Amino acid sequence: MESQRNLLLIGLLFVSFLLFQQWTLDQQPQPEPTAQSQSGAPSASQADVPSSVSAAVPNSNADVSAQLITVSTDTLSISIDTNGGDIVAASLPQHKVEQDGAEALTILSEHYVAQSGLIGAQGPDGQGERPQYQTTATSFTMTGEQLVVPLSYTDANGISFEKRFTFIKGSYDVAVEYVVNNNSNQNAQVQMYTQLKQTTSVEEGSMFMPTYRGAAFSTADERYEKYSFDDIADANLNELTQGGWIAMLQHYFVSAWVPSATNNNELYTRHVGNYAIIGAKQPSVVIAAGTAATMGADFYVGPKDQEALSALSETLNLVVDYGWLWFLAEPLYSLLMFLHSLVGNWGMAIIVMTLIIRGIMYPLTKAQYTSMAKMRNLQPKMQELKDRFGDDRQRLSQATMELYQKEKVNPMGGCFPMLLQFPIFISFYWVLLESVELRHAPFFGWIQDLSAQDPYYVLPVLMGLSMFAMQKLQPTMANMDPMQAKIMQYLPVMFTVFFLWFPSGLVLYWLVGNLVAITQQLIIYKSLEKQGLK
Template sequence: MDSQRNILLIALLFVSFLLFQQWNADSNPQPQGVAQQVTHSGDVPSHSADGQPITDQSTSNNLITINTDVLALTVDTLGGDIIEAKLLAYDNELESEDPFVLLKNDQGHSYTAQSGLIGAQGIDTAAGRAQLQVSADSFTLEDGQDELRVPMTYEQDGISYTKTIIVKRNSYAVDVEYSINNQSEQPASVQMYAQLKQNLMDDGGSLTMPTYRGGAYSADNVKYKKYSFDDMQDKNLNLDMNQGWAAMMQHYFVTAWIPRAEQASNLYTRTSNGQGYIGVRMPTTTVVPGSEESLTATLWVGPKLQDQMAATANNLNLTVDYGWLWFIASPLHSLLSFIQSIVVNWGLAIIILTFIVRGAMYPLTKAQYTSMAKMRMLQPKLQAMRERLGDDRQRMSQEMMELYKKEKVNPLGGCLPILLQMPIFIALYWALMESVELRHAPFFGWIHDLSAQDPFYILPLLMGATMFLIQKMSPTTVTDPMQQKIMTFMPVMFTFFFLFFPSGLVLYWLVSNIVTLIQQTLIYRSLEKKGLHSK
């Protein structure tokens, strides 16, 4: 199998991959973004535990801030919802001084983390949310302090409710704890809920960057599953689970509620007034008179940091979605991260990773070019066979197989390295696209962000040039003028595709081509010494 056909195979696989991505997006369309008047921070499940509908209510002006070394949270004391979360370690845009805002309550885009108590003695009722009392309007995790607790209180009918937001140093996991102290003469029945609310929006992705924005969840028998806004509109999710979480994702970042209940919780979704909701209801708790009970849920609000997410909840790290080639992408990401921890620069780590991958494939590459050279040598015999047998295809096939067996040639020997390289390429594509570590990570010179396309298209053009050189150096058995034109056009087509790919991925392919050129030269020289000529 000659090199041109190998390149064609790459192109077909590559285009098929892109077409699959586009088909998947077209088959699961997301509703368009809805710009509307921001509703209150107090949207709760559509009905309370006693079956009464919950009404909407305007956002209060009583806001407090909670600051740590990595988070800046804004909390509305009307219900105690987190209505804004700034990630202090991540820029909003490249070279921006403003931090990235994950949760927000803007006029055109509402995305908040809500929690409360419903039930017979719940403080989130059909009449509205409770106005919680707090000792100050600003709280900061001080130097040397590892944990900060911010309590907000409310009293009603002899029952004291304390909602405490707990943050820790260098952590994106926020605990929300309800303490119910019942000093009345009657049992108190409450149920904690925690949900995420966001405008129904499209995924915001593109053909070369098919990112996902929408819901996801994990339950007893489901480690990880996406549940898009479109799914929410089609059918409300309603699952009982002993362990799991409910989340909303947007490319490099995720927000998730994890219930900390000993008994089964209920996972649900719903849509209302242009908003999508995904959340959990914890089991109903009865607090007997003269006693106190605590209910807790954890909110992850931050980047997709796999180790920290795995430590926060089972399977939460799976929101770093590597697709169906996760078993290749995950170890590639781990290896890339290990290399980066040594060399510091992510671009240099990609280059080293490329040499490692291509070095591991060298025996297959050598077999590929040896097979190509042998096939080239057999061309005169094959041509004579065609002239002798004419249109007798069955006999032609039989004699060709006998010739291959006699000469110890595998006609498919040149395909295997290509078939192996494509899954590695696609897996690395997902690994680079899903790695928040590469977001705004510079290489050198004009490459300031390896997760974005090359602003001057230098890397894609160099990649196309190296592909053209590989094509020229490779042996060819193609004599048809049309096929020759198609093969000549391949580097141009690939260059066009790579213009819009993340520069980190283009860097990998460029270095891979350079390694191929080096290996080709060495292998052909070795074959020439053995009397096997590639040309």
């Protein structure tokens, strides 16, 4: 098979990939007009909290903040509402909205909150209104390795509830814990719930950055499952599982509740007005009179740091979603991380990784061009067979296969190496799209963010020129279809246009790969000429 046909096949596959990405984008929920949220729509902390499957998770229209507690650590800036003790705001001081900017990236805000509480017969959140917690201060700043923020509430029966938020230096994980002292003269039954509530009026990714924003969960049977805003609107999730977790995803960042791994937890979703809710309820706990009990869950809000997420749950790192080619993307990510630890620059790590991948594929590339050269040399014999057998396709096919076996030629040998590049390309595309380490990662000169497109389009143009040079090195068949030849001429232009919007790190990978391929072609051609093959 001729190289031009292979290149055309790659172009068609590439376009199919883009069309698939656009189809995926079309299936995602469309953003609603933002004017609704600006014209009297309730905030996430004010909107109704849905009923759970069997008991009422608080239905609190009067979720109006009485007081906000601010908490500052090296990694988190958080606001906690004393009405219910919800986390109603969270920003990340170490991650800026813009590169080299001063504004910290906000994850949780007015329309996206993390809630937790105690329901049940004696649960303070199951009595129609949220408990009004007391606190020792309105502002907490971490000065050591750990910071504990205590909230306290005592109900009419004398049962005291302490809600503790424990922050660890350098961590995006917050341990949320309830200590219940039953000072009444009867048993108390409580049940802890945790949930994330977010408006569905959010912007989705573009055609070339089809990032997912929505909910996800994990059970003992389903290690990782997306549950989009549309899914939540269509049907309520109701899963009973040991352990598990629930999360809200947004490109490089995630918020997640991880309840006790040893409990049988109930995962649920609700859709209320303009809000999507995903939550988890832990089993009910009966606290005897005069005794105390402790229950809790971990809350994570921050970047998709695979190591940190795996430390909370062995499956939570799967929110770094590499798609159906995860088995290729994961080793590519590991290789990229290792190379960065050696060279200290993400752009250089991409270049070195490209050299390694191309080096590993060199034997296949050499076999490809050798097969193509042999196929070209067989053209006179192929024509003789066509003249001999005429329209007898069965005998022609049999004779052709015998010729291939005699000459030790694999007619598919020219396709495989090129087709193999595409899964690697798509896998690396998802690595760049999902790896927060590459967000705002500089290369040199004008490339200051490898996760964003080249601001001056230099790399895409160079990539197009390198592709044009590769095309010129390919031998041209005299009997090539004129329409096919014209398409081949425009492929470098088409690819250049496509790559204008791709992350510059991906374009760098493809450009370096082309330059290496050109070098390998010249070396292989010289070797073939010595063997008498053009």
